[in-house]
Amino acid sequence: MSENKDFLRTIVEEDLKSGKYKEIVTRFPPEPNGFPHIGHAKSICINFGIASDYHGHCNLRMDDTNPTTEDTKYVEALKDAVEWLGFEWGDNVNFTSDYFSQIHDYAIELIKMGKAYVDSLTEDEIREYRGTVTEAGKRSKYAERSLEENLNLFERMKNGEFKNGEHVLRAKIDMSAANMKMRDPLLYRIRHAHHFRTGDKWCIYPMYDFAHCLSDYIEGVSHSICTLEFENNRDIYDWVLDTLGLKVSRPYQHEFARLGINYTVMSKRKLLELVEGGQVSGWDDPRLPTIAGYKRRGYTPESILNFCDQIGIAKANSMVDVAQLEFCIRDDLNTKVPRVLCVLEPLKVTIENYEGSEEIDAPYYPHDIPKDGSRKIPFSKNIYIERDDFMENPPKDYFRFTPEQPVRLRHAYIISCKEVIKDANGKIIEIKAEYYPDSKSGSDDTSGIKVKSAIQWVSAAEAKKVEIRLYDRLFKDEAPEGVEDINPDSLHIIKNALIEPAVITDKPDERFQFERQGYFYVDPIDYTDENPVFNKIVGLKDSWSKKTKVTESAPEPQAKKVQVDGEVAPMSEAQKTLFDKYSLELGLNSEVANTLARDEHLSSFYEEALSVLNNPVALANIVVNEVARELKQMQASELKFNAKQIAELVKLVDDGTISSTIAKQVFEEMAMSGENPTQIVEAKGLVQISDPSKILPIIDEIIAKNPDNVHKFKAGNTKLLGFFVGQVLKATGGKANPQVVNELVARKLK
C-alpha cells in the first residue's frame, strides 16, 4: 500500500477507527452477462485489494437478477478473471439468486408497512407518470390499494397468474423527488423466463435497486463500492435499508470513477458489437481490452495488477493513456523473460569468407538481468537478417548495416557489406558480406572494428519458420464511438518469420523478448509444433522509429481558452435595498454585501450580530465566510452557536486578544461545542503572543533547523517566507501573532 491512500481506503480507515465496523467486508458484484474487461479488473483490485489490506474479506457475487441476459458461461469467465488476477473469494461464489426468497420476504414486509404497492400501469404509462427532470411526476391510482389487495396481488404475481408487464411492485417514496430514481422505483417485475440457476422457480425478479442493497446487507458487507453512475441510486439503497430498519452494521455505498483507456472501448454493449459483428475473432481476441483478450495476448496478471495500482482511484471521469498499460507489461516482462533472436522480414545475407558451421553459446538474459541460462545458436555462411536493418542510402544517424558501415551479428561476428544484389524491380534480395574472424562476440580484442549496432539474425539452415501476429490499437480514434472508428490495420500476420531453433525445440518459456522487436507470447490456442504461432504482446520502447517520424503529430500549441462569464441572476427589489444599505451605509465591499443581500439566512444572522457589536465590516466578513460554510451543511436552527457569540468572537479579535488565525480555531470549536468564545480562549490559553522577545528565539530555532530553505530563500525564493511563518506558528500552537512573525522572519532572513 502506498503512502498516499485513495479516498476509499481513507473512508475505510475512518470507519474502522470510529468502530463503525469490526471487520471490512467488500464484494465484487458483476452481472454475468458478458466477459469481464480491464474495467472489471480495476473493480476487482479495489474490492479484493481493500479487503486484504484491512484483513477483511471480499465476496465474489454474481448479480443475477435478470434471467433474460445472463448465462453460466459468463459466470465462468468472471471466476477465471478473478482467479487469474490472483484473488481468492473463499469457499463459494455467491449469487443474488441465492437470496431471492429473503428478498421476497423483505418485499412483503415493505408492503405490510405501506411502503410498497402493486402498480398495474402499463410500461408506457409508468414512464409518462414519472415526469421529467424538471417536472414532478404523478402517482399511479393503484398506489392507493389496500394492504390486503397488495399482498394478494403480489402473491399472485409470484404464483405466475399474470403475464409479463401486467403488474410491478413499486416502492412508495415520492413522485416529485428531485432525484428521478426516487420516484417510486420498481422493486419487482414479472419475467416468465428460465433463470440459469433458479430455473423456473420464480417468475418475479427483484430489480437491481432492491436486490443489491439487501444482498450486501445479507452478506454482511461493510463497504459497497461501485462506479459513479450509481450515485443517484444511493438514495434508494439507503431508503430500502433504513425503511426496513436494517441498521446493525449495515453497508454504505461509495462510488469511484470507472476506468477508461484511450483507443479502445470498454462498454459491454460495444464490446459485444465487435464480437458479434466479426470485427474481432471472439471475446479473447488479443486486441480487446477483455481479461480473456489480455490473457491471450500474453499480458501477465502482475502487469494488470500493477496498472490498476498505478492509475489510482478517484471520482473524476478520466481516460488513461494506453502507454501506461504498455509500460506495466514491459516493466514486468523485462526482468522475467528470455531474450531470443527472431527475424520478422528476412533478408538473405551470404558470408562469403565463412566456411563450415559452428554453435555459439548465448545467454538468455542480458548482463543487467540477474538470471542464468543459455542456449546454442547455430552459425553458418547463409543467414537472414531483418530487412529494416540494412539500408543502401541511410540517413546520417542510422546505426545499422550499410554498404559503408559494418554491423555486429548479435552474439556472433561483425560483418561488412561487399555487394548488394537486387531484382529487376530494384528491390534488394541479397547481401554478399564478409565477416571478421577475430570479431567473435565476447572475445573481440583484435578486429579493431567499431560498430554502432548489433542486430538479430538466424542461420538459414536451422531457423524455424513461425507465424507472428502483430497487433496495433483496435481503433484509430482516441475516444472511439464505434465500428466506424476501427483501425483497419490492427492485425498484421507474418507467416514466414524465422526464429532460432532453440525457441521451438527447447521451449525455454512461453513469453520471450525477440531482441530489438518486443515481447511475444506463444498463442495458447493456435500454437502447434508444426505451425508455431506467436502473439506480439507489446513492442520495445523505440526511440529510433520515433525520431524517424517526427512529422507524425506536431503538438499544436493550444491557445488558452478564454472563459466567458455568464450572467448573474438579477436581484429582487428587497435584495437591492439590502445591498445598498450594506454597501453604502455600512461600507461593506460589494462582493460581501452582495452575498449577504442574496441570502436571507445570512443577512438575518448578520443583522442580529450587528445589534450586539458595532463592527459591520468584520462581522460581515465572518458571517459571509465562516457562518456561511456551516449554514451550507445545516439549517439555521441547527447551528450550535448564535449571533451574539459571533459578535463576541469578533470583539476578541478587535481588541487584539486573539489573532485571526486563532479566531478560526475558536470558531471551529464553537461550531462544534457551542461554547462561548471567551471561555474557549481561556480554557485553551489561546491568547496571542505578540512580544518579539518571545517569538525571536523560536524563529532562530526554525532557521537553525532549516539551513537549506534559508539558503533557497536568500537565493530568491521568497515564497518560502510562508514556510517559515508556518513553522513558527506551528511551534507556538498558532498563538504567535502572524503579522509580527512575518515581520520578524523577513528581517531575520534579509
Add this chain to the structure above:
RNA sequence: UGGGGUGUCGCCAAGCGGUAAGGCACUGGUUUUUGGUACCAGUAUUCGGGGGUUCGAAUCCCUCUACCCCAUCCA
C-alpha cells in the same frame, strides 16, 4: 429547465490554510554487443475563470463556466 457529481502538467493522480508529491509520456546525459534496461538530470511561479476572506488560499466563501450521470419493467 431540476437533482447528483467532477475540473491540479500532454495522460493518470496526491494534496484538505503554511516549500505544488509520485507514476506514465516527453527532453537531455551516463552505462550498455538490444536505438532495450538501469541510472542521473530537466520538465505546473500555478491548481477551470473571475471576485472575496486571511499575514498567507489549490485548500474557506461567493459567482460564472465546462464536462459526466439520472426520466430501462437493465445493472
